Amino acid sequence: xxxxxxxxxxxxxxxxxxxxxxxxxxxxxxxxxxxxxxxxxxxxxxxxxxxxxxxxxxxxxxxxxxxxxxxxxxxxxxxxxxxxxxxxxxxxxxxxxxxxxxxxxxxxxxxxxxxxxxxxxxxxxxxxxxxxxxxxxxxxxxxxxxxxxxxxxxxxxxxxxxxxxxxxxxxxxxxxxxxxxxxxxxxxxxxxxxxxxxxxxxxxxxxxxxxxxxxxxxxxxxxxxxxxxxxxxxxxxxxxxxxxxxxxxxxxxxxxxxxxxxxxxxxxxxxxxxx
Numbered sequence: 001x002x003x004x005x006x007x008x009x010x011x012x013x014x015x016x017x018x019x020x021x022x023x024x025x026x027x028x029x030x031x032x033x034x035x036x037x038x039x040x041x042x043x044x045x046x047x048x049x050x051x052x053x054x055x056x057x058x059x060x061x062x063x064x065x066x067x068x069x070x071x072x073x074x075x076x077x078x079x080x081x082x083x084x085x086x087x088x089x090x091x092x093x094x095x096x097x098x099x100x101x102x103x104x105x106x107x108x109x110x111x112x113x114x115x116x117x118x119x120x121x122x123x124x125x126x127x128x129x130x131x132x133x134x135x136x137x138x139x140x141x142x143x144x145x146x147x148x149x150x151x152x153x154x155x156x157x158x159x160x161x162x163x164x165x166x167x168x169x170x171x172x173x174x175x176x177x178x179x180x181x182x183x184x185x186x187x188x189x190x191x192x193x194x195x196x197x198x199x200x201x202x203x204x205x206x207x208x209x210x211x212x213x214x215x216x217x218x219x220x221x222x223x224x225x226x227x228x229x230x231x232x233x234x235x236x237x238x239x240x241x242x243x244x245x246x247x248x249x250x251x252x253x254x255x256x257x258x259x260x261x262x263x264x265x266x267x268x269x270x271x272x273x274x275x
Contacts, residue, residue, distance in 0.1 A: 047161065049092040050074045054084040054108070055123070056097050060146070064095065064123075067150045081108040088112055093157065098124040098135065106138045113139035114239050117202045119160045123153070176211040179266040181253065183211050190248075197247050202227060203240055210254065210264040219261040 051073050055061035058079070065075045076091065078084055081103030088094050094112065098105030109120055122140040124131070135143045141160045144153055174185040180193040188204055190197040199207065205227045210218055223237060241262065245251040255265040 048072050048074065049157075049161070050090065051076070052084065052088055052091040052094045053077045054081070054094060054096045054100070054105070055079065056100050060097075064150075064153075071154070081105065084108050085111055088116065088118065091118060093119040093121070093161070095121050095123050095153075096140070098122055098126055098131075106134055109135070109138040109140055114235050115243065117200050119157075121153075121156060121160060123148070176208065178211055178214045178264055179268050181211070181248070181264075181266075183208055192248055192253075199244065199247060200240075203244050203247070206240055207244060207264075210262060214264040214266075217257045217261050217263045221261075223261060 051068055053061055053064055053068070053075060055064065055077065056079055061077050061079065065077050068075045076087060078087060079101070081100045084094065084096065084100075085103075085108060096105055096109060100108065105122065105124065109122065112118070112120060120140050121142045121144060122135040123144045123146065124135070125146045126132075126135075127145045132143045141163070142156050144156060176183045176185075182191045183189075183204075184191075185208060188201075190199050190204065190207060206223065209223065209226055220237060228236060241254050241256070245254055248254075250267040252265045252267040255263050257263060
């Protein structure tokens with residue numbers, strides 16, 4: 001898997017319109033690395049994301065990567081579904097072409113959604129209403145049709161990331177503790193015995209729900225409704241539970257009650273059980 005390509009690139013003001021997925025003529029505006037200092041000082045700081053570009057067309061991939069790097073983002077480029085599934089876990093967003101040589105892009109999107117809630121935007125030439133519906137049902141946060149303007153894509157990326165910010169929580173009752181497990185809703189942070197545990201947004205929401213009543217079994221349907229709403233697949237809950245058990249360091253932190261649901265456990269209580 002190629003490493004991130006990190007570049008220090010200036011901003012052009014105003015940005016040229018880059019048509020990706022369309023033929024570019026010789027007199028089209030070129031991307032410049034020269035920035036306007038006065039204009040940059042007037043702009044608020046822009047977020048920097050780790051972006052995985054999954055694109056079968058080499059020309060489209062290079063044009064898109066150049067534009068993203070020019071805005072300061074860390075970009076990794078792959079051209080197959082297999083590479084995408086192997087490399088999405090440490091990025092903030094996936095820009096996903098649906099026309100891939102080995103795996104259909106919709107299936108790639110579904111597989112990503114089984115284990116992750118990262119932002120996914122389908123970027124494709126498939127343009128029928130049915131294609132758009134299938135893409136969104138597969139788990140894409142947005143659907144962009146080629147050829148598209150780079151400014152529009154950036155606006156859609158910002159909109160998707162804004163929607164994915166955690167909802168504000170009230171200060172009162174923002175901490176939930178159970179044994180050595182502490183969950184801080186304000187910081188969106190999980191710790192076990194003082195050790196910080198990196199979890200995804202959905203994993204945090206699942207753990208927060210179970211910690212609300214540690215000794216009560218939460219029915220599976222309630223977990224699905226409160227954590228995932230309508231966006232879930234059959235394996236989603238079990239996959240997230242398994243991932244959380246691994247990250248917390250002990251499978252007894254989450255107890256499965258067969259045929260009912262889940263409750264929060266405590267590995268320390270195993271010493272109290274009869275041999």
